[in-house]
Amino acid sequence: MTRAFFSSTFALIFAAGLAATSAEAQLKVVTSTPDLSAIAAEVGGNKVTTRHVSEGYQDPHFVEAKPSFVLQLRNADVWAFVGLGLEVGWMPLLLDGARNPRIRPGATGYVDVSRSVRLLDIPAGDVDRSQGDVHPLGNPHYWLHPENGRRIARMFQQKFSELDPKNAASYAANERAFETRLDAAERGWRPSLSMIAGKPVAAWHTSWRYFADYTKMNIVGFMEPKPGVPPSPAHLAGLIQTMKRTGAKIIIMEPFYSRKTADFVASKSGAKVLVLPPSVGGVRGVNDYVALMKSDIEKVAAALR
Amino acid sequence: MLPSMLESQNPPVPRRDSVARADSIARADSIALVRELEKMQARPETGAPSEGSTPTGTGGPTNPRLIPDISVIGDVIADLSPKGSTQESGRRFDIREVELALSSAVDPYFRADFILGLSDLEGIAIEEAYITATALPWQSAARIGRFHLPFGKQNTTHRAELQTIEYPHAIQSFLGPEGSKGTGVWFSKILAPFGFYQELLLTAVDHFGESEEEGTGLLASEPANKKVNGLGYSARLRNYLDLSESANLELSVSAATGRRAQPVDCDPAVDCVRSDEVNAVNARQSLIGADLTFRWRPLQQGLYKSFILQAELMRQVNERSSALGRASLPGEYAGPRRNANGAYVFSRYQLTRRTHLGARYDWVQDPFADAELAEGSFKAASGYLQFFPSEFSKLVLGLERQFAAGDRKALNRLILQSTFAVGPHRPHPF
Numbered sequence: 032m033t034r035a036f037f038s039s040t041f042a043l044i045f046a047a048g049l050a051a052t053s054a055e056a057q058l059k060v061v062t063s064t065p066d067l068s069a070i071a072a073e074v075g076g077n078k079v080t081t082r083h084v085s086e087g088y089q090d091p092h093f094v095e096a097k098p099s100f101v102l103q104l105r106n107a108d109v110w111a112f113v114g115l116g117l118e119v120g121w122m123p124l125l126l127d128g129a130r131n132p133r134i135r136p137g138a139t140g141y142v143d144v145s146r147s148v149r150l151l152d153i154p155a156g157d158v159d160r161s162q163g164d165v166h167p168l169g170n171p172h173y174w175l176h177p178e179n180g181r182r183i184a185r186m187f188q189q190k191f192s193e194l195d196p197k198n199a200a201s202y203a204a205n206e207r208a209f210e211t212r213l214d215a216a217e218r219g220w221r222p223s224l225s226m227i228a229g230k231p232v233a234a235w236h237t238s239w240r241y242f243a244d245y246t247k248m249n250i251v252g253f254m255e256p257k258p259g260v261p262p263s264p265a266h267l268a269g270l271i272q273t274m275k276r277t278g279a280k281i282i283i284m285e286p287f288y289s290r291k292t293a294d295f296v297a298s299k300s301g302a303k304v305l306v307l308p309p310s311v312g313g314v315r316g317v318n319d320y321v322a323l324m325k326s327d328i329e330k331v332a333a334a335l336r
Numbered sequence: 337m338l339p340s341m342l343e344s345q346n347p348p349v350p351r352r353d354s355v356a357r358a359d360s361i362a363r364a365d366s367i368a369l370v371r372e373l374e375k376m377q378a379r380p381e382t383g384a385p386s387e388g389s390t391p392t393g394t395g396g397p398t399n400p401r402l403i404p405d406i407s408v409i410g411d412v413i414a415d416l417s418p419k420g421s422t423q424e425s426g427r428r429f430d431i432r433e434v435e436l437a438l439s440s441a442v443d444p445y446f447r448a449d450f451i452l453g454l455s456d457l458e459g460i461a462i463e464e465a466y467i468t469a470t471a472l473p474w475q476s477a478a479r480i481g482r483f484h485l486p487f488g489k490q491n492t493t494h495r496a497e498l499q500t501i502e503y504p505h506a507i508q509s510f511l512g513p514e515g516s517k518g519t520g521v522w523f524s525k526i527l528a529p530f531g532f533y534q535e536l537l538l539t540a541v542d543h544f545g546e547s548e549e550e551g552t553g554l555l556a557s558e559p560a561n562k563k564v565n566g567l568g569y570s571a572r573l574r575n576y577l578d579l580s581e582s583a584n585l586e587l588s589v590s591a592a593t594g595r596r597a598q599p600v601d602c603d604p605a606v607d608c609v610r611s612d613e614v615n616a617v618n619a620r621q622s623l624i625g626a627d628l629t630f631r632w633r634p635l636q637q638g639l640y641k642s643f644i645l646q647a648e649l650m651r652q653v654n655e656r657s658s659a660l661g662r663a664s665l666p667g668e669y670a671g672p673r674r675n676a677n678g679a680y681v682f683s684r685y686q687l688t689r690r691t692h693l694g695a696r697y698d699w700v701q702d703p704f705a706d707a708e709l710a711e712g713s714f715k716a717a718s719g720y721l722q723f724f725p726s727e728f729s730k731l732v733l734g735l736e737r738q739f740a741a742g743d744r745k746a747l748n749r750l751i752l753q754s755t756f757a758v759g760p761h762r763p764h765p766f
Contacts, residue, residue: 093638095633096764098533098586099578101526102526102528116761119763121763121766123763127447127477130477132470136441160728164726259727261689286636287636287638287639288639289689
């Protein structure tokens with residue numbers, strides 16, 4: 032009896048130890064935004080744990096470098112970020128604070144995702160801050176184009192396979208499954224895309240440039256006179272005229288901007304305000320990348336119908 | 337596709353008489369293959385971002401010349417106080433400081449930061465200059481050089497980046513008008529045994545407080561740092577806790593100690609001023625403090641709403657034996673006559689995306705006053721209206737009322753401040 036008790040106890044401890052080892056063996060992935068985290072989770076499956084710093088309903092330019100994020104980063108195997116200066120106001124403090132050599136610049140776990148995608152709005156000629164909160168290396172909101180979503184997934188597959196080669200087949204299968212799901216979703220929202228294509232709209236920030244590039248909607252003006260610069264009355268007056276002239280029916284904005292100004296412009300131009308999540312988790316129910324794209328495309332199509 | 341194409345170029349069993357010919361064909365085919373690949377890469381991919389899009393995956397370095405990040409902050413003051421300028425320079429309009437910062441990785445193990453302060457009063461001063469070891473084990477970090485002493489919350493923030501125009505009076509009184517810096521070694525380790533963030537910071541610096549070279553005019557018969565126990569030492573334990581997604585609390589404690597020169601009054605009957613102009617003795621001074629910061633910033637409305645409540649309490653403990661100085665020079669010790677306390681409470685509320693309204697209350701005991709006298713306490717209340725045209729510029733209107741106490745008359749101050757930064761985006765202080 033005693034022998035059986037000790038045997039089963041030993042077996043339990045051994046099993047628990049194995050489980051713990053298995054859990055510890057998971058790659059710890061921390062990303063700057065929930066979109067990167069969602070794609071990483073799809074590619075990594077149960078071989079990775081993912082966390083993200085900013086939330087989908089938060090302006091990713093202005094994240095507070097809270098020390099609690101340092102605790103997340105100090106044990107991370109991968110730090111993946113949007114790049115192009117999106118996180119410049121807070122990322123250096125977190126990376127310095129984390130003291131984690133695996134994710135410092137130049138290390139294998141330091142992943143600038145912008146290096147693997149196609150970019151828009153790379154400024155030509157001289158760049159300075161008289162042009163607003165300009166991103167000299169390109170527009171950083173690239174995840175709002177499904178082709179870049181695929182590229183991000185492929186990048187994660189390569190990175191995870193490099194860091195964890197024994198599970199490379201699993202990452203490859205997960206990545207293929209992600210693309211298959213995205214392909215199927217794209218076929219599903221084709222009617223919505225045909226509804227959107229060519230239609231004039233206004234947007235708050237240049238974050239919708241990639242979305243417009245994909246859906247072929249025509250952004251006739253932005254609420255911001257220059258990226259990151261709050262709208263002035265003179266600019267809004269011009270925008271209202273442009274919207275009337277072009278027949279723009281909607282103003283697309285993120286949930287973290289003040290709706291009052293957009294409502295004012297909408298009331299004067301005869302358009303309506305459409306608050307769209309720019310990121311996964313931006314509204315309830317949008318919990319993965321495909322759901323984000325589907326939600327945004329269908330909402331725009333419905334508003335333009 | 338590429339492997340299969342390459343396979344098709346290699347006959348499985350090459351015959352001896354055709355090797356040279358096969359090599360030539362293979363070369364020609366390789367060139368054709370490379371050209372085909374180049375054409376393929378040049379073609380836009382179906383569905384990829386099209387208009388003006390550029391792949392960056394094959395792009396080169398963004399800083400090929402390895403130039404350090406260079407940024408400059410200007411700090412301009414207009415003192416419109418009714419009874420004249422209250423600035424150290426005596427000017428109504430003044431460029432208080434221009435701060436030049438350079439930062440870069442030195443090698444895989446160190447990062448270097450240099451911050452030079454340029455002002456009419458001080459000329460060029462090395463505000464900070466240190467290397468940080470970034471590859472230490474056990475989640476620790478170390479610095480060597482000159483840095484802001486990690487004592488309290490605001491002392492580590494550069495003056496131009498403060499949320500008020502000047503440091504709180506307790507910091508000005510106990511640590512110096514521009515805060516306290518030290519040259520030496522700095523060590524930090526992250527701890528989280530209870531599940532929340534804790535950080536231990538330890539420093540050892542050449543001296544505690546301002547030195548004779550920094551304009552105190554005090555010279556002791558021997559340097560305060562002659563013995564190891566005369567160096568400056570500090571310790572700080574930060575405790576940070578998320579209360580919710582929007583609110584967090586930091587409650588930290590700090591301590592610093594060191595020997596510093598304190599004045600000695602000469603006895604008129606005795607010529608105590610020696611040829612080397614010794615006029616001070618070294619006495620131990622210690623500082624202990626606690627600080628609390630509560631922050632609220634809802635994530636979704638974070639561009640428009642935020643609130644900070646901050647308080648620091650500190651106590652200066654002074655060695656003040658009457659025997660001090662007797663051994664080295666004849667005269668009476670004229671340094672601090674008591675231990676002194678100081679505190680401030682600061683609060684700031686964000687009114688709009690660009691505007692913040694703040695208020696501060698200061699209280700400091702004068703260490704040179706008699707312990708029994710209430711007039712040894714300095715009290716002031718101030719209000720601030722901040723306007724941020726962008727992240728890179730700030731305009732502040734500050735009003736301060738310094739209350740009368742003893743011989744000190746009440747004083748009203750009205751100050752305008754403008755700060756502006758150029759260069760790479762620096763991280764927002766937290």
